[in-house]
Amino acid sequence: MPANVICKACAGEWPATDHLIADLDMMTAYLFDDQFFPGWTVLVLKRHATELFHLTTDERGQLIEDVSRVATALAMAFEPVKINYELLGNQLSHIHWHIIPRLAGDPAPREAVWTVKHEPKRLPPDELHERISLLRTHLKK
Amino acid sequence: MPANVICKACAGEWPATDHLIADLDMMTAYLFDDQFFPGWTVLVLKRHATELFHLTTDERGQLIEDVSRVATALAMAFEPVKINYELLGNQLSHIHWHIIPRLAGDPAPREAVWTVKHEPKRLPPDELHERISLLRTHLKK
Numbered sequence: 578m579p580a581n582v583i584c585k586a587c588a589g590e591w592p593a594t595d596h597l598i599a600d601l602d603m604m605t606a607y608l609f610d611d612q613f614f615p616g617w618t619v620l621v622l623k624r625h626a627t628e629l630f631h632l633t634t635d636e637r638g639q640l641i642e643d644v645s646r647v648a649t650a651l652a653m654a655f656e657p658v659k660i661n662y663e664l665l666g667n668q669l670s671h672i673h674w675h676i677i678p679r680l681a682g683d684p685a686p687r688e689a690v691w692t693v694k695h696e697p698k699r700l701p702p703d704e705l706h707e708r709i710s711l712l713r714t715h716l717k718k
Numbered sequence: 719m720p721a722n723v724i725c726k727a728c729a730g731e732w733p734a735t736d737h738l739i740a741d742l743d744m745m746t747a748y749l750f751d752d753q754f755f756p757g758w759t760v761l762v763l764k765r766h767a768t769e770l771f772h773l774t775t776d777e778r779g780q781l782i783e784d785v786s787r788v789a790t791a792l793a794m795a796f797e798p799v800k801i802n803y804e805l806l807g808n809q810l811s812h813i814h815w816h817i818i819p820r821l822a823g824d825p826a827p828r829e830a831v832w833t834v835k836h837e838p839k840r841l842p843p844d845e846l847h848e849r850i851s852l853l854r855t856h857l858k859k
Binding site for chain 1: 768769770771773775778779781782783785786789790793800801802803804805806807808809811820827828829830832833
């Protein structure tokens with residue numbers, strides 16, 4: 578990243594703090610803004626790095642434990658058919674994972690979420706807090 | 719997976735053996751059939767499992783090392799702007815990763831590959847072998 582470009586993850590501009598689920602070892606978990614796919618969670622690395630090979634072996638081990646721990650909580654909370662794990666960085670290169678439970682009744686169960694055109698679903702505050710609480714409860718188990 | 723459904727990864731039906739790049743610790747690396755995005759590699763788990771939390775902590779650590787090692791080789795071979803790492807399983811639940819270098823000149827650098835409509839690019843045998851050899855060379859470094 579050029580020195581004159583501010584990383585919006587490092588600057589605290591994204592994700593929104595009211596979407597915080599939990600502070601994990603290497604990453605911080607947030608409920609994704611768009612809940613069209615219920616439970617979609619993003620995990621943001623606590624320091625700036627853009628590729629897995631920029632981390633140490635120990636850090637990669639901790640990172641994949643954070644990913645697996647969140648996936649476990651999502652599995653308990655939503656009983657998905659499958660979970661998608663995606664580390665892309667096409668729009669924001671700072672390492673962040675999309676962990677997306679694909680539930681029974683998914684509109685396109687064989688396709689990646691990015692191909693599914695839909696109106697973004699932003700939860701009203703009470704539902705947002707309820708969903709975050711549900712995931713926090715399962716993360717503690 | 720129901721007992722009467724055969725996993726095509728376990729059955730050896732996919733990926734094609736002539737696309738083999740390397741036998742790694744937890745996974746086997748193959749060049750993806752469609753090389754529209756040059757260097758797209760798939761890593762297939764050597765045993766049947768469908769979610770990260772079905773593996774042990776040690777296995778997850780080895781798995782992410784395999785992923786990082788292949789990404790390093792792809793970075794050396796193709797000098798991508800960014801690498802995408804995706805564990806989806808929507809069509810084949812057996813754990814397999816798509817590791818996709820996104821090069822300068824990518825037709826949709828800000829989007830996931832799944833949204834990019836294109837004719838699949840199958841390499842003729844000489845180019846296929848050349849690309850596999852290139853990646854093997856970088857994996858040995």
